[in-house]
Amino acid sequence: MDYNSNSVGIIGYWFATNYGGVASYFSLYSKIEKMGFSPLLIENPYYFTDKEGEDVFSRNLFKSINANICEPFEMDELDNLNKMADCFILGSDQVFTSSSISAFGKLFLMEFAKDEKRKIAVSASCGGDNLKGRPEIVEYAKRQLSRFTKVSVREYKGLDIVRHDLNINAEFMIDPIFFTNAETYIKMGESIEKKSDKPYLLAYILDPTDNKREGILSLADKLGLDIKIALDGRKFTHEKNFKAMNLPEFTLPELDFYEWIHYYSHASYIITDSFHGAAMSLILNKPFIAYANYGRGYPRFLTLFRLFNLKNRLIENSEQITYSLLNDEIDFLYVNSVIADKVKEAEEYIRDGILSEENESKSVVLPSKCVNVLLEKEKCVGCGACVNICPTNAICFEEDEWGYYRATVKGEKCVNCGKCSSICPAISLPEKQEGKPECYEFIANDNNILWNSSSGGFFSTIARKILMNGGVVVGAAWKNDLTVEHILIDDESDLYKLQKSKYLQSYIGTVFRQVKERLEKGQEVLFTGCPCQIAGLKAYLQKTYNNLLTIDLLCGNSPSAGFFKKYIEDVFPKGISRYEFRNKKRGYNAECVEVEDMEGNVNILFSLREDAYQRVYHNHTMCPPHCENCKYQSVPRYGDLTIGDFWGLSKYDKETDFSKGVSVVLTNSEKGKEYIEEILNDNTALVKKVPLYWLGGNGYALEGHHNYASRNRDKFYDAIQKMSFSNAVSYALKSNKGIYHSTYESVNIPLMLNSNLAMFSFDQNVWEEHIINGKITMLVKPNQWNVGKYANLPLARPLKKGTEYLLEVKFKIRTQYELITFHVRDSGTGCIQVITSYRIPNNNDGNKWYTVRKKFIPDMEMYDQFMIGASQISGYGNYIAFDYINIKELNSGE
Numbered sequence: 001m002d003y004n005s006n007s008v009g010i011i012g013y014w015f016a017t018n019y020g021g022v023a024s025y026f027s028l029y030s031k032i033e034k035m036g037f038s039p040l041l042i043e044n045p046y047y048f049t050d051k052e053g054e055d056v057f058s059r060n061l062f063k064s065i066n067a068n069i070c071e072p073f074e075m076d077e078l079d080n081l082n083k084m085a086d087c088f089i090l091g092s093d094q095v096f097t098s099s100s101i102s103a104f105g106k107l108f109l110m111e112f113a114k115d116e117k118r119k120i121a122v123s124a125s126c127g128g129d130n131l132k133g134r135p136e137i138v139e140y141a142k143r144q145l146s147r148f149t150k151v152s153v154r155e156y157k158g159l160d161i162v163r164h165d166l167n168i169n170a171e172f173m174i175d176p177i178f179f180t181n182a183e184t185y186i187k188m189g190e191s192i193e194k195k196s197d198k199p200y201l202l203a204y205i206l207d208p209t210d211n212k213r214e215g216i217l218s219l220a221d222k223l224g225l226d227i228k229i230a231l232d233g234r235k236f237t238h239e240k241n242f243k244a245m246n247l248p249e250f251t252l253p254e255l256d257f258y259e260w261i262h263y264y265s266h267a268s269y270i271i272t273d274s275f276h277g278a279a280m281s282l283i284l285n286k287p288f289i290a291y292a293n294y295g296r297g298y299p300r301f302l303t304l305f306r307l308f309n310l311k312n313r314l315i316e317n318s319e320q321i322t323y324s325l326l327n328d329e330i331d332f333l334y335v336n337s338v339i340a341d342k343v344k345e346a347e348e349y350i351r352d353g354i355l356s357e358e359n360e361s362k363s364v365v366l367p368s369k370c371v372n373v374l375l376e377k378e379k380c381v382g383c384g385a386c387v388n389i390c391p392t393n394a395i396c397f398e399e400d401e402w403g404y405y406r407a408t409v410k411g412e413k414c415v416n417c418g419k420c421s422s423i424c425p426a427i428s429l430p431e432k433q434e435g436k437p438e439c440y441e442f443i444a445n446d447n448n449i450l451w452n453s454s455s456g457g458f459f460s461t462i463a464r465k466i467l468m469n470g471g472v473v474v475g476a477a478w479k480n481d482l483t484v485e486h487i488l489i490d491d492e493s494d495l496y497k498l499q500k501s502k503y504l505q506s507y508i509g510t511v512f513r514q515v516k517e518r519l520e521k522g523q524e525v526l527f528t529g530c531p532c533q534i535a536g537l538k539a540y541l542q543k544t545y546n547n548l549l550t551i552d553l554l555c556g557n558s559p560s561a562g563f564f565k566k567y568i569e570d571v572f573p574k575g576i577s578r579y580e581f582r583n584k585k586r587g588y589n590a591e592c593v594e595v596e597d598m599e600g601n602v603n604i605l606f607s608l609r610e611d612a613y614q615r616v617y618h619n620h621t622m623c624p625p626h627c628e629n630c631k632y633q634s635v636p637r638y639g640d641l642t643i644g645d646f647w648g649l650s651k652y653d654k655e656t657d658f659s660k661g662v663s664v665v666l667t668n669s670e671k672g673k674e675y676i677e678e679i680l681n682d683n684t685a686l687v688k689k690v691p692l693y694w695l696g697g698n699g700y701a702l703e704g705h706h707n708y709a710s711r712n713r714d715k716f717y718d719a720i721q722k723m724s725f726s727n728a729v730s731y732a733l734k735s736n737k738g739i740y741h742s743t744y745e746s747v748n749i750p751l752m753l754n755s756n757l758a759m760f761s762f763d764q765n766v767w768e769e770h771i772i773n774g775k776i777t778m779l780v781k782p783n784q785w786n787v788g789k790y791a792n793l794p795l796a797r798p799l800k801k802g803t804e805y806l807l808e809v810k811f812k813i814r815t816q817y818e819l820i821t822f823h824v825r826d827s828g829t830g831c832i833q834v835i836t837s838y839r840i841p842n843n844n845d846g847n848k849w850y851t852v853r854k855k856f857i858p859d860m861e862m863y864d865q866f867m868i869g870a871s872q873i874s875g876y877g878n879y880i881a882f883d884y885i886n887i888k889e890l891n892s893g894e
Contacts, residue, residue, distance in 0.1 A: 712732040
């Protein structure tokens with residue numbers, strides 16, 4: 001090919017034998033050509049040693065469209081490419097992984113390209129690689145990408161990596177496979193003869209497993225469709241995958257690209273474990289289900305399904321293929337509108353990059369003084385100081401992979417003034433209040449305030465005073481989408497919005513600017529928030545205002561809005577209109593939630609027994625890393641006042657009735673003390689000054705107390721990316737990770753004791769398990785018959801709340817205790833329910849068999865163990881032997 005000024009070199013895995021990847025490069029090539037430029041495919045530098053050779057479907061596709069392919073140059077000859085084009089584009093797929101950079105770095109990161117050449121990354125991908133543990137790769141990538149004209153990536157996770165780890169101002173871009181419309185793909189598929197008359201399910205599977213095989217068969221049966229299976233297009237893996245799939249009667253032979261498109265375009269339904277397979281389903285408007293494929297770059301699946309709001313169609317296993325899922329139709333009008341918008345953005349990006357002149361293009365390197373460069377992403381608490389102070393509005397909040405609000409710098413707007421990093425409290429802590437605080441217990445006299453407050457009503461009392469004096473109040477409020485944001489109110493009729501606890505991260509936005517505007521006008525402002533948010537406000541204001549009163553909270557941890565959204569979607573699939581933490585209908589407590597559905601029905605969920613969110617909130621399983629290592633909570637504090645629940649007060653104050661709630665208040669400044677004295681004088685509440693040590697561990701404020709994350713936190717954070725909220729909770733908390741096996745033939749039998757199928761689990765310092773005369777016999781070791789020493793037998797599946805079951809037990813026992821109690825237990829939280837207690841006859845000698853039959857109804861969803869306690873098998877030579885233990889689900893009306 002002759003060089004011309006319109007030539008655009010395309011770099012990447014266009015020659016690889018992956019149908020989706022090839023479709024992506026075909027689409028990129030076609031788009032550049034339609035834009036009026038001359039695309040040129042840059043040959044594989046390992047061309048002469050490529051074992052797949054020349055005759056592969058990828059190369060045959062590009063030959064069939066007369067694509068321009070440059071002559072091959074080996075790695076040490078890549079400088080010759082400078083003669084071929086003035087602009088080079090690095091295409092999509094996993095070109096930013098450690099392995100790709102190691103093998104192809106000189107080509108992919110354009111080390112060969114002269115400085116004046118335009119270098120553009122189009123929807124590049126890190127796959128599932130976070131580049132951790134490869135500092136030499138990171139430094140090399142930083143250095144080379146800094147020479148690029150533009151950089152875009154296709155995964156939100158990749159955006160974080162490139163921005164925060166490589167300091168490159170990357171943009172998000174949809175995968176190039178979407179650049180070609182459905183009509184073009186369908187026309188390509190029509191170039192071969194139609195090979196099927198009957199409607200069929202197409203399974204495009206890269207990595208066959210037994211579970212996927214069962215899922216394909218089950219889905220085809222549910223849909224009443226024939227089956228056709230297309231495997232990975234790689235030349236040397238088809239035979240291996242053919243055997244692993246083990247459905248020879250349905251599996252297609254090796255396909256060329258046109259045949260692959262043909263089978264896609266004529267399918268009635270798609271099931272796939274391929275990212276590009278899911279993308280092609282969307283382009284062709286085919287109903288589909290996708291398996292989450294962790295070995296193929298899971299973050300790209302997350303991005304795709306989040307972009308099109310189709311998270312429910314990304315499944316972990318075939319058991320999730322339900323009629324409910326199949327009946328949930330995809331909104332293809334919305335899908336098509338998203339594709340159109342994103343393709344338009346991509347075309348503008350590519351055109352700007354190709355046509356940009358060297359002296360016009362702005363560096364892709366994030367400015368050296370910006371907060372994203374100087375602060376590790378995980379340490380950003382989302383306080384909002386940088387967002388509010390930025391003079392060019394170059395900083396905004398974006399959700400990270402778990403849904404936490406993190407400050408993100410838009411490099412093209414940044415002027416590198418350094419204001420953001422200079423005030424960031426996570427980089428440099430602002431000054432705290434001085435001196436040791438005074439401690440008070442507080443209970444509002446107004447019962448209406450008490451009822452509508454989570455604790456003792458201090459916030460509402462002080463907020464009323466501010467509002468009555470013409471001031472404004474800022475605090476956390478629910479939004480219609482059930483996220484939480486800080487808002488400013490100036491009317492008491494809106495105070496209800498700020499009352500009550502909200503156990504998730506609040507979006508600060510630009511409310512600090514509103515606060516400053518009111519302060520500058522001389523208006524009194526009350527600002528309440530977590531200690532890190534107060535620290536952020538003080539850092540932003542950079543001066544003391546006499547008309548500002550700050551209240552920080554004795555907080556535990558603030559999970560992301562993303563976690564809460566996923567919880568709502570899972571537990572309340574029909575949606576809800578209202579959610580209230582800390583409802584007092586069951587008294588003053590931390591565990592009662594009131595939920596109102598879309599039809600106005602109100603439900604009460606109490607404690608972790610009934611609420612999946614509380615199973616992982618109070619035990620800090622959702623605790624974010626920035627809360628775990630909080631440096632804002634300790635005394636002295638940031639707020640003029642500190643408030644929270646006064647848990648543990650009953651140990652010290654035996655006289656006061658705080659059954660309706662009680663607040664603890666710390667006065668951290670003279671201003672804070674003045675407000676407490678004012679309340680004391682106007683007699684609007686019961687206020688008692690008490691010793692500071694009474695505070696105990698509340699809010700981790702005192703020396704010797706610090707925040708923490710559950711040992712199960714990392715498991716939950718991993719699982720929540722891949723599973724429904726409830727399944728992620730089980731994965732994190734349960735020893736079996738919430739995975740159950742169909743041990744018995746009948747689905748109505750969660751437990752049928754059989755030593756060949758299941759044995760007790762127990763502490764070996766307490767128990768011994770033996771098979772004596774064919775019976776499972778449990779012995780308690782001497783002096784170990786204490787409360788809390790349990791032996792548990794796993795169930796085949798969790799029991800269902802509200803469903804009637806029958807327990808049948810035949811046992812003999814030797815014990816000095818008069819009762820034996822049988823329980824069910826949740827292996828994740830340790831919650832138990834007593835099924836029945838059996839009184840042992842006085843003449844028992846340990847040789848007689850007793851039979852118990854008891855119907856029971858579980859009071860929660862999670863029970864998955866049968867349990868006995870060591871304390872009831874007391875005395876030397878004690879034991880309990882079982883002939884059988886059965887738990888059966890009873891049919892309605894039985």
